[in-house]
Amino acid sequence: MSWLLQLYETYNANEDQVGRTIKKPNDKEYTLLPISHTTQNAHIEVTVNEDGEFLTAEVLEKENTIIPCTEESASRSGSKIAPYPLHDKLSYVAGDFVKYGGIVKKDLPFSAYIHNLREWAESPHAVKKVKSIYTYLSRERLIEDLVKHKILVLDERDNLIQKWDKQYEVTYGKKPQIFSSGATDQFSVFVRFNVYSPSSLEKVWKDKEVYDSFIAFYKDKLGNEDIDYVTGEVSPSTERHANKIRHAADKAKLISSNDTTGFTFRGRFKTSNQAANISYDVSQKAHNALKWLIHRQGKTIDNRVFLIWGNDNNDVPLPDEDAWDLLQHTKVKTDRVVDTDKPYAEEIKKAIAGLRSNLSYQSDVNILVLDSATTGRLGVLYYRNMNKELYLNRLEAWHKYCAWLHHYRKRDGIPVSFFGAPATKDIAFAVYGPRVSDKVVKGLMERMIPCIIDGRHVPRDIIKSAVQRTSNPIAMEKWEWEKNLTITCALIRKHYFEKKEVCEVALDYESKDRSYLFGRLLAIADVLERRALPREETRATNAIRYMNSFAKNPSRTWKTLQDSLQPYQAKLGTKVTALTRLIDEVADQFEMEDFNNKPLSEKYLLGFYSQRRELYKKKENINESEEKNL
Incomplete structure (x- = not known):
């Protein structure tokens, strides 16, 4: 449970970041989600005024939207009716869904949706924007308005067109934008709502007042208080935990106990809560912090996540980086002419000493590796929580002992030399070749992390394979062989240091x-x-x-x-x-x-x-x- 506690504390330490959307260099966005919220790709945005009257609508291109959610809706399946509280698919939010050709298998999803929304809108915690959206949707004319404003289109029987065909070009001309929004068809579009308010220009899905309104409302509905195994406090517990941990389409869960027929907990415990009881608040905060950290600083290779984070908000050097990256991140100058390895060894020491000087009281570092064997289960393959001082000592030892003089990095197109440990990904290429699959790379990185973090021996088969490839230079280009040679020498040097034998670059x-x-x-x-x-x-x-x-x-x-x-x-x-x-x-x-x-x-x-x-x-x-x- 220690990794859950560390994630929970990380969330609490960064509550000022909740709801803030950050754009990465590749234009992808990530957010530290509020509790009782998740994300969905929206295809249509509908704007109403404060009186609940339709104003405008527009088609979106799969815009990621923060939406409130319940335990049931967060884990709903295709056949289960479990509405999201505010924004949802057309079949849930449109009271005229059946009128325009929509097919429902059991009960009308809209009935469950509007009942829940009414409870929220009439609760003491409701805000004006929620009441405005409820007022509009209770009139049951959403699809009618979307058709009138040419967002959705109908066929000759006045039903929504399920799939665009060239025969409709006679009526509509070019293909309507809704068919390029990313939705499977018009019946499955996801709709988000906004309220135009002169007093509050914040979008509904970004409005902190709306977040807090639903959190307070839903908290009153939670029950079954019990001892939380993570914090030791008595609070409402949950058996449903978040998915979408690695990305928006990720269905794998870290914690699940819904299997009452297998051997998940039966035979040892009578109920799942006896095996692991986690409060709703801790589960939400820990999972939201994990999602945020993965998008912010995690490294994903073939769906395996490698995550390093500290709880003092200071930079943490990554164990899979080479010495050149370490020196660049710490802004240590490396412009000197390479003569011996000693100047570079001293620079590594200075870089880590600079990081060590930023230590706060009881500063910790967490190392977490996650992967899934199936689409529904995510596992913790490796976890360490250690004092940052110890972590930096291990990192310094790695760059000291698994070190050689390398010449394969470039700065502004000019080759540069550096002395230190190679990156784990470069080790994988040296061992298995540059065209190795991500599956093999992630396996080697997982095996190398304990060598760096725990000070374990480098596996002998990795060294042997690197030596065999380097001993066959005619099988690769000259630049690749030169790179392999120095990486292999670094691994050999580490191997002999483990045997108390010193091997230096100098002859x-x-x-x-x-x-x-x-x-x-x-x-x-x-x-x-x-x-x-x-x-x-x-x-x-x-x-x-x-x-x-x-x-x-x-x-x-x-x-x-x-x-x-x-x-x-x-x-x-x-x-x-x-x-x-x-x-x-x-x-x-x-x-x-x-x-x-x-x-x-x-x-x-x-x-x-x-x-x-x-x-x-x-x-x-x-x-x-x-x-x-x-």
Whole structure:
């Protein structure tokens, strides 16, 4: 229940945001809903005056609208009559629905709707706008007015046209707008109401007075007080909980106990309330806060939601981001020339230290992962509530130990380098390839989050798969392989840190590990051949082409590589003396029994990267010296 309590407290801490609509960069909107309210896509807007007389109507393009709702209407099915209190489908709000060809299966939905609306309009909590809408709808002429104002159209029998056909073009000309509103047909359009009032220009579905009016009215109708398992207080309980958690069409629920024939609670408890009793107020606030947070800052991949939020309203760095994103969010400058990994490691520390300085008393961070196995059930796959100080310490450790020097990010189209952990999504691409499905990506992200948040070991199969893909560079483009190489090196570094072994980006001249030494030899062979090739030549070197074979049979493949290097050594002449001498120096570091065909460990990639980087740095330094002499 702790995640429900945290969401409930988050709602209470942000009550000033209730009803405020925020537009995202992609033009989608989200709102922290008032309790006893939900959202629906409206197709028609009807405006009446304060006396309940029809003024105007217009067709909408699936505009998301905040509407009041009851427990029954929030979870109604197609055959169940459960009207929304104010805005609803045409079959509920139009008293002349049957007159114009509407078909109802059982009781007239309008009767239930207008009865409930009358109760609200005549209650002590009613406001003028609600009374005006009730006055108009009680006259039972909504469809008549919509037809008169050419919002809805009739066929030759004076029934609503269910499906537009070219035969109606003779009568109506072009296709009426209502058939492009997103509604299935005219009978199923959703209608929202507004009241023109000189004293209150706020739209009905945005009016706080209307929100508060229905909340107070509906609160009086709630009963069955019991102990709430979340707060420990006695208040009206509920067995019906919200859906539409991830998006407007989401039917999955986090909490449901309507299965009395299965094993949801039977066999352990007599009633569902004994298993989990949650008050109406807590359920509404917690679910509304969750919807708001998901739209505001959640990350959804193949319907799996990854959500991180803090209860102090300060920015919380996300665990799935790479070090570059972390530095950008905290506005730490990264314009220095990359020489070693130490400057970047210090910048990560400074960035997190800055976030740590914003901590408030008892500041917490919540990490929640949600997904559904079926269309009706949503489950919590992972949840942690932890002190923000501890969370930042874990994040700092992740960016310290699962770190390497990366070159695949760009700023304003210019490549930039950064030192730190890669993003979990980039890890997924390195492990499974760039065309991997979202289903696989979300599975890997779920497995990586405990490695970051809980400090667990990176799963061995993830490292193994990344090493295998990186060991086969000819199967991918050069830029992709270079990106995979640094990401894989970061995972390898984290693996050896877990074994209390330090692996740095800088070349380790003292290492006697056979895999590391073989990796160094492979890098020297790659650089030697690359220097002999023309600058415009883009083909892979023999060292890159034989990399996969080299990892499996190093000593045998090295003999093949040495033979292939001879023409390039002859071409370079004395320019290759330093590299030839370096090959001999590295070979001398082998123990006699280690120079064999036993497959290499993942450490050979570290040796390869570090040696190649060191050679390129020396080449750059030589070129700079030559330019200065000129």
